Amino acid sequence: MEKQTLLEKAKAYLELCYHELNKENLLEERWQVIQNSIKKTGTYELLDFELDYGTKVAWRNSNKCIGRLFWRSMEVLDKRSLDNADEVFDALFEHIDFATNGGNIRSTITVFNAHKGIQLWNPQLLGFAGYVQEDGPIIGDSKNVEFTQKCIDFGWKPKMGQFDILPLVVRIGEDAPVLREIPKEIITLVSIEHPSMEAFKDLNLQWYSTPIISNMTLEIGGIEFLSAPFNGWYMGTEIGARNLADEDRYNLLPTVAKLMGLDIRDKNSLWKDRALVELNQAVLYSFRKAGVKIIDHHSASKQFMQFMRQEAKEGRDVMADWAWIVPPTSGSTTKVFHTEMQNSVLSPNYFYQENPWD
Numbered sequence: 001m002e003k004q005t006l007l008e009k010a011k012a013y014l015e016l017c018y019h020e021l022n023k024e025n026l027l028e029e030r031w032q033v034i035q036n037s038i039k040k041t042g043t044y045e046l047l048d049f050e051l052d053y054g055t056k057v058a059w060r061n062s063n064k065c066i067g068r069l070f071w072r073s074m075e076v077l078d079k080r081s082l083d084n085a086d087e088v089f090d091a092l093f094e095h096i097d098f099a100t101n102g103g104n105i106r107s108t109i110t111v112f113n114a115h116k117g118i119q120l121w122n123p124q125l126l127g128f129a130g131y132v133q134e135d136g137p138i139i140g141d142s143k144n145v146e147f148t149q150k151c152i153d154f155g156w157k158p159k160m161g162q163f164d165i166l167p168l169v170v171r172i173g174e175d176a177p178v179l180r181e182i183p184k185e186i187i188t189l190v191s192i193e194h195p196s197m198e199a200f201k202d203l204n205l206q207w208y209s210t211p212i213i214s215n216m217t218l219e220i221g222g223i224e225f226l227s228a229p230f231n232g233w234y235m236g237t238e239i240g241a242r243n244l245a246d247e248d249r250y251n252l253l254p255t256v257a258k259l260m261g262l263d264i265r266d267k268n269s270l271w272k273d274r275a276l277v278e279l280n281q282a283v284l285y286s287f288r289k290a291g292v293k294i295i296d297h298h299s300a301s302k303q304f305m306q307f308m309r310q311e312a313k314e315g316r317d318v319m320a321d322w323a324w325i326v327p328p329t330s331g332s333t334t335k336v337f338h339t340e341m342q343n344s345v346l347s348p349n350y351f352y353q354e355n356p357w358d
């Protein structure tokens with residue numbers, strides 16, 4: 001039953017891949033090899049170009065992603081030959097450095113071997129610690145409280161700052177998880193300032209350059225890569241309207257509103273809305289000033305509409321999750337808001353996974 005499913009998934013991807021890459025003449029022979037391998041060993045290995053193309057199509061199929069116009073431009077670092085923790089750490093450092101690229105962010109994925117029990121415990125390769133205090137508010141990023149506690153359990157020294165970059169945690173098979181700090185030289189942090197509000201920089205806000213998701217499973221042709229960290233560049237609202245603004249994240253709207261002299265007791269003053277705009281402008285301004293690639297939500301929406309047209313031209317339906325595609329601010333001012341979307345899940349794709357420590 002299980003093998004049946006893998007065979008079917010393998011076949012479906014093989015046909016898609018060889019068809020789209022105009023390699024149909026090679027399909028039959030390759031299909032025989034895969035069938036034999038699955039019969040003999042229960043699984044099979046993707047060829048380099050099959051893996052490469054699969055990572056890209058998985059991006060193309062990511063219903064929640066507004067940035068898919070550039071799906072063909074994913075840089076693939078194939079690390080399937082690695083099997084020990086030291087090498088895995090080096091590959092992760094390489095990813096951070098290569099993807100960040102001095103600010104000219106490159107969409108990148110690192111693929112580790114699917115069969116060697118390599119686990120990455122970080123939700124993202126770069127992330128800020130979150131600390132619960134006895135009595136009092138959470139310090140840092142509340143999203144990372146649980147993972148931060150794991151790091152502390154493994155001997156990491158909490159620094160109790162608002163923006164402490166977490167260490168990387170890697171586990172191989174049944175070995176104990178291993179923890180390592182990311183070298184400072186390869187981390188780019190952007191200090192947030194506002195183009196006209198001087199006092200903004202005294203809030204001492206910052207964010208990291210590169211969002212590298214490391215807790216999703218890449219599935220291609222039935223092969224599941226549990227460790228395959230990937231990144232794009234930020235859209236400003238991810239930081240300005242969510243990470244720094246959500247009440248259960250950094251919750252900074254009241255602080256910004258007070259800085260602006262708004263009355264935060266009067267809902268009719270729209271203080272939240274006005275603070276949001278200034279915070280988002282500050283994020284975009286600061287990333288640009290620091291030379292770190294970022295996109296505003298209006299341009300991203302335009303690019304997504306272009307992606308939909310481009311896909312239609314190539315005869316493919318675009319699957320998309322409207323609630324995720326529409327930006328969290330100024331929704332109705334973007335084209336995507338006024339666009340109907342179909343939301344079924346195609347393969348290859350990236351899937352959520354459980355916390356490795358549960």
Ligand code: ARG
Pocket residue numbers: 211213231232233234235238239243
């Ligand atoms: N929203 C997540 C964050 O704020 C990152 C998700 C991926 N974003 C991206 N632009 N590729 O960290």
